[in-house]
Amino acid sequence: MPGVDGHPPRPRRGRRPAGADTRGTIVDAARDVFAAQGYDATSLRAVARHAHVDPALVHHYFGGKSALFAEVMRLPLDPRATVDQVLDGPPEGVGRRLAQGFFEAWDEPGRTPQMIAVLRAAASHDAAAAMLRDFLAAEVFGRVAAHYSDPGDATLPTRVGLAAAQMVGVAMLRYVLGHQPLVEAPVADLVDRLAPVLQGYLVDGVAPGPRAGV
Amino acid sequence: MPGVDGHPPRPRRGRRPAGADTRGTIVDAARDVFAAQGYDATSLRAVARHAHVDPALVHHYFGGKSALFAEVMRLPLDPRATVDQVLDGPPEGVGRRLAQGFFEAWDEPGRTPQMIAVLRAAASHDAAAAMLRDFLAAEVFGRVAAHYSDPGDATLPTRVGLAAAQMVGVAMLRYVLGHQPLVEAPVADLVDRLAPVLQGYLVDGVAPGPRAGV
Numbered sequence: 001m002p003g004v005d006g007h008p009p010r011p012r013r014g015r016r017p018a019g020a021d022t023r024g025t026i027v028d029a030a031r032d033v034f035a036a037q038g039y040d041a042t043s044l045r046a047v048a049r050h051a052h053v054d055p056a057l058v059h060h061y062f063g064g065k066s067a068l069f070a071e072v073m074r075l076p077l078d079p080r081a082t083v084d085q086v087l088d089g090p091p092e093g094v095g096r097r098l099a100q101g102f103f104e105a106w107d108e109p110g111r112t113p114q115m116i117a118v119l120r121a122a123a124s125h126d127a128a129a130a131m132l133r134d135f136l137a138a139e140v141f142g143r144v145a146a147h148y149s150d151p152g153d154a155t156l157p158t159r160v161g162l163a164a165a166q167m168v169g170v171a172m173l174r175y176v177l178g179h180q181p182l183v184e185a186p187v188a189d190l191v192d193r194l195a196p197v198l199q200g201y202l203v204d205g206v207a208p209g210p211r212a213g214v
Numbered sequence: 215m216p217g218v219d220g221h222p223p224r225p226r227r228g229r230r231p232a233g234a235d236t237r238g239t240i241v242d243a244a245r246d247v248f249a250a251q252g253y254d255a256t257s258l259r260a261v262a263r264h265a266h267v268d269p270a271l272v273h274h275y276f277g278g279k280s281a282l283f284a285e286v287m288r289l290p291l292d293p294r295a296t297v298d299q300v301l302d303g304p305p306e307g308v309g310r311r312l313a314q315g316f317f318e319a320w321d322e323p324g325r326t327p328q329m330i331a332v333l334r335a336a337a338s339h340d341a342a343a344a345m346l347r348d349f350l351a352a353e354v355f356g357r358v359a360a361h362y363s364d365p366g367d368a369t370l371p372t373r374v375g376l377a378a379a380q381m382v383g384v385a386m387l388r389y390v391l392g393h394q395p396l397v398e399a400p401v402a403d404l405v406d407r408l409a410p411v412l413q414g415y416l417v418d419g420v421a422p423g424p425r426a427g428v
Binding site for chain 1: 381
């Protein structure tokens with residue numbers, strides 16, 4: 001395994017039995033490896049090696065890479081379940097399911113401050129931003145894109161990016177900056193207005209309008 | 215004038231002649247007053263009093279409150295000129311002019327790092343975030359809303375907020391987080407896709423689609 005730059009190696013004590021702090025040891029090791037190699041290149045096997053535990057223990061505690069990353073980044077949720085819901089239904093409801101899943105994730109009691117902390121960290125720190133971006137690209141946008149992709153459609157990544165931008169911006173204005181009209185708007189109204197926009201980006205591909213009135 | 219809380223009063227030296235550092239003195243005073251009173255409640259007259267200069271000097275150096283605020287916040291531009299362009303033309307071109315003005319503002323050589331710094335500051339610091347939010351609400355969204363507002367349309371603030379969210383999100387993903395598809399997309403393509411979305415939010419009011427496929 002390539003060196004985990006900038007971090008002293010953990011003391012070698014051989015493989016340890018599952019104990020009270022094994023989970024924490026794995027999270028600490030994962031933080032090092034994600035930071036050094038990025039989200040995409042990190043394997044659970046490499047994390048296990050760095051933590052000096054059996055790879056089966058990593059699977060046992062975390063199930064998969066996205067859940068381990070969510071723990072390392074202190075994300076208040078692993079978005080895989082939300083994405084599962086978005087993909088589970090007819091294509092014409094994608095925009096609405098995505099908007100609903102977004103507000104369910106953000107508005108769950110007690111979760112908003114954690115979500116804000118994540119967004120602030122992403123806006124402030126390059127390393128955190130890069131990791132979060134790669135994570136979301138793989139686990140959220142990548143999955144949605146792969147699900148609805150026409151292999152011949154080169155516009156899909158741009159359209160998925162603009163849909164993501166709409167949602168990141170709503171998070172910034174409603175939760176971080178506290179823009180009153182978006183704070184006070186009922187979720188149902190926001191979902192009604194966001195659904196056709198997201199649907200247009202993600203599924204319909206909206207033909208660009210005429211270059212009118214410029 | 216109400217006290218500028220938490221800042222010691224500047225040494226009283228009487229009104230000073232315009233000198234090499236008068237401009238800087240005004241900016242320093244404005245920083246105090248904006249921080250204590252917020253964007254909306256700050257007057258150029260109050261800034262002049264706090265700086266111990268004649269109000270005419272503040273107008274002479276800065277022209278108006280938005281330009282003074284842009285200087286205090288180290289904004290790389292005063293958005294009034296961009297908003298003037300957006301409002302100067304037929305209603306059916308608003309979305310396109312807004313998208314074009316946005317990318318012209320962000321992509322001007324040398325300006326992007328400053329714009330990123332502003333967005334990061336807004337995401338990180340509550341005081342900066344509140345001031346920037348109030349400033350944008352008054353000078354950008356407020357002006358656009360007032361221009362196209364039907365007094366009976368209670369949905370306009372939400373629609374303006376969602377249009378702003380789309381643009382804040384594009385700034386986050388393209389410039390701060392460096393999401394590759396949005397970094398690599400030609401501006402003309404992004405404008406083609408954003409224009410109808412912004413137009414729908416700001417002017418057409420897009421009737422919410424049917425609650426299909428949920």
